[in-house]
Amino acid sequence: xxxxxxxxxxxxxxxxxxxxxxxxxxxxxxxxxxxxxxxxxxxxxxxxxxxxxxxxxxxxxxxxxxxxxxxxxxxxxxxxxxxxxxxxxxxxxxxxxxxxxxxxxxxxxxxxxxxxxxxxxxxxxxxxxxxxxxxxxxxxxxxxxxxxxxxxxxxxxxxxxxxxxxxxxxxxxxxxxxxxxxxxxxxxxxxxxxxxxxxxxxxxxxxxxxxxxxxxxxxxxxxxxxxxxxxxxxxxxxxxxxxxxxxxxxxxxxxxxxxxxxxxxxxxxxxxxxxxxxxxxxxxxxxxxxxxxxxxxxxxxxxxxxxxxxxxxxxxxxxxxxxx
Amino acid sequence: xxxxxxxxxxxxxxxxxxxxxxxxxxxxxxxxxxxxxxxxxxxxxxxxxxxxxxxxxxxxxxxxxxxxxxxxxxxxxxxxxxxxxxxxxxxxxxxxxxxxxxxxxxxxxxxxxxxxxxxxxxxxxxxxxxxxxxxxxxxxxxxxxxxxxxxxxxxxxxxxxxxxxxxxxxxxxxxxxxxxxxxxxxxxxxxxxxxxxxxxxxxxxxxxxxxxxxxxxxxxxxxxxxxxxxxxxxxxxxxxxxxxxxxxxxxxxxxxxxxxxxxxxxxxxxxxxxxxxxxxxxxxxxxxxxxxxxxxxxxxxxxxxxxxxxxxxxxxxxxxxxxxxxxxxxxxxxxxxxxxxxxxxxxxxxx
Numbered sequence: 001x002x003x004x005x006x007x008x009x010x011x012x013x014x015x016x017x018x019x020x021x022x023x024x025x026x027x028x029x030x031x032x033x034x035x036x037x038x039x040x041x042x043x044x045x046x047x048x049x050x051x052x053x054x055x056x057x058x059x060x061x062x063x064x065x066x067x068x069x070x071x072x073x074x075x076x077x078x079x080x081x082x083x084x085x086x087x088x089x090x091x092x093x094x095x096x097x098x099x100x101x102x103x104x105x106x107x108x109x110x111x112x113x114x115x116x117x118x119x120x121x122x123x124x125x126x127x128x129x130x131x132x133x134x135x136x137x138x139x140x141x142x143x144x145x146x147x148x149x150x151x152x153x154x155x156x157x158x159x160x161x162x163x164x165x166x167x168x169x170x171x172x173x174x175x176x177x178x179x180x181x182x183x184x185x186x187x188x189x190x191x192x193x194x195x196x197x198x199x200x201x202x203x204x205x206x207x208x209x210x211x212x213x214x215x216x217x218x219x220x221x222x223x224x225x226x227x228x229x230x231x232x233x234x235x236x237x238x239x240x241x242x243x244x245x246x247x248x249x250x251x252x253x254x255x256x257x258x259x260x261x262x263x264x265x266x267x268x269x270x271x272x273x274x275x276x277x278x279x280x281x282x283x284x285x286x287x288x289x290x291x292x293x294x295x296x297x298x299x300x301x302x303x304x305x306x307x308x309x310x311x312x313x314x315x316x317x318x319x320x321x322x323x324x
Numbered sequence: 325x326x327x328x329x330x331x332x333x334x335x336x337x338x339x340x341x342x343x344x345x346x347x348x349x350x351x352x353x354x355x356x357x358x359x360x361x362x363x364x365x366x367x368x369x370x371x372x373x374x375x376x377x378x379x380x381x382x383x384x385x386x387x388x389x390x391x392x393x394x395x396x397x398x399x400x401x402x403x404x405x406x407x408x409x410x411x412x413x414x415x416x417x418x419x420x421x422x423x424x425x426x427x428x429x430x431x432x433x434x435x436x437x438x439x440x441x442x443x444x445x446x447x448x449x450x451x452x453x454x455x456x457x458x459x460x461x462x463x464x465x466x467x468x469x470x471x472x473x474x475x476x477x478x479x480x481x482x483x484x485x486x487x488x489x490x491x492x493x494x495x496x497x498x499x500x501x502x503x504x505x506x507x508x509x510x511x512x513x514x515x516x517x518x519x520x521x522x523x524x525x526x527x528x529x530x531x532x533x534x535x536x537x538x539x540x541x542x543x544x545x546x547x548x549x550x551x552x553x554x555x556x557x558x559x560x561x562x563x564x565x566x567x568x569x570x571x572x573x574x575x576x577x578x579x580x581x582x583x584x585x586x587x588x589x590x591x592x593x594x595x596x597x598x599x600x601x602x603x604x605x606x607x608x609x610x611x612x613x614x615x616x617x618x619x620x621x622x623x624x625x626x627x628x629x630x631x632x633x634x635x636x637x638x639x640x641x642x643x644x645x646x647x648x649x650x651x652x653x654x655x656x657x658x659x660x661x662x663x664x665x666x667x668x669x670x671x672x673x674x675x
Contacts, residue, residue: 040512040513040514041483041512154376183375183376183539184375184539184540184541184580184583184584184585185375185579185580185583186375187583187585188582188583210512210513211513211585212587213585213586213587214585216585216586216587216588217585217586240587250514251513251514252587254513254514254516254517255513255516255517255542255587256517256520256542256543256545256546257542257587258542258545258569258584258586259566259570260546262545262546262547262548262549262565262566263524263527263528263546263547264546265521265524266517266520266521266546267517268514268517268518268521269514269517
């Protein structure tokens, strides 16, 4: 396994003390695999991604285990983590305008990790940066390299950030909502680019998104998170076609589907999304869930397996498929 | 009041003056709206889709008379908005309201919900305190909030509830037309569903007609009977929403449909599926824009309009896989395509 996460928990400091935002999270990623991580705001998906990069906010406590290429990352010195980051593990953010330095030329920013991790001279690194910009199919790569970020379109900036991320041939790329701020036509092109890079270099990718449909077309497996906990995980096909967790089902049914009659009633999820509850017992979705029974509020649901790595954390998992 | 359309937009042209400095100066000379016309019938919500830079938000501002066009007109229930005296415009505006994308940014955090929701009433003038309170209560209840919520502040509500407050505010003048610019794109999926259901209810029960602007085809198809697809300041296709998305006639509409993520299939990298069609055109001896086809997933250059776009050609020509010589020379006009209310601006519409 390239990455093995077990019993990961993240507590962030708030005014009222520590709050657990990711809890008992375990999953793994094989070499070259595409893993989708889906959930609504507050589900803990972004915090999980940041924990993998060692980029949790100041004062956050990370516990459990994250093994990457056999090496434990939880508790790793920042110096050692910095060696990995941008080299073996890289990240693509939602808004390249905030992730890129507005005052530096794009080429110099793409070149930086190459100088840091590959000890290339400035000149070599800049030449390589132009190749990388061409590789992510930016028209006129030399011009793009000389440009400042503001002179590029949103799609071009995202390509530049991808070029920066793949420069050192990372084995794992974490993309947090990489296309959310983009037009759908640009989104389709960027996702196609990421697919292409993944298949040619066998890098694994974690694609974090609020949109199940984005994950559906571009990942092998999916993790559905809610209130800091993995509710369901498994092969994308299985989870989308036969969801075994009421939360996954609710997410699928809340979307207006193509071809559905206009104004058809969408299913809603009552009440507001729960925040992570830390160590409290019971299922975090209890109460909002239509299948809630007494035990859901009192006992943390077990993981129920449905073959081929498809797992649902629900007391009534066996009934979910039947209701559909 | 009248039997005519609720809103009639005719030949709108709007060019924002460029500041004249910096690398963007020249590109901004491209008109935000280059002759846009359509009409909305009472009770038939109308959608506008298109990517950023298509002019859809400019259109919304002008439709609400928040901005003036360079030329062209807007009629609400037969009254020309830009010819009305200021006082009458204020009164007429009460018949149309707006819902914005960001429910956080559009609500003043220091004000109580009552004051926020009642705000558009000020434009009407002469509303008594008692009537104001009654209307706020009715408006809150219409969007599924409680009358007692009027005394709370925005931060006491969830994201979906805040969007409901924004909708309650839009409803308080009992408008006929509500312009909604990306009303659900900042919301979580489950909250999106509540808002869309509410919009359907309001259309059915409160007689509200929506002009809904969105990049999300599924959202537009859910609410709007008719939809216009905009590209670079023009309507390139217009028709019955479901039929148009099922069988687009304009290559750009098809690019949008294909690019929309769906659960049942991966999104298409643009035009991959066109290989056989393009091959057939080449066989026939047609000139095909093979640059677009070959590059496939390359980012089209934005900003720098090519000569073809600035001259008389079709605005989509540099991105279109089916472009032929005529497309570079002559801009297609929006014309009815084989009856049925579908209009398309393309010399060679898709079958």
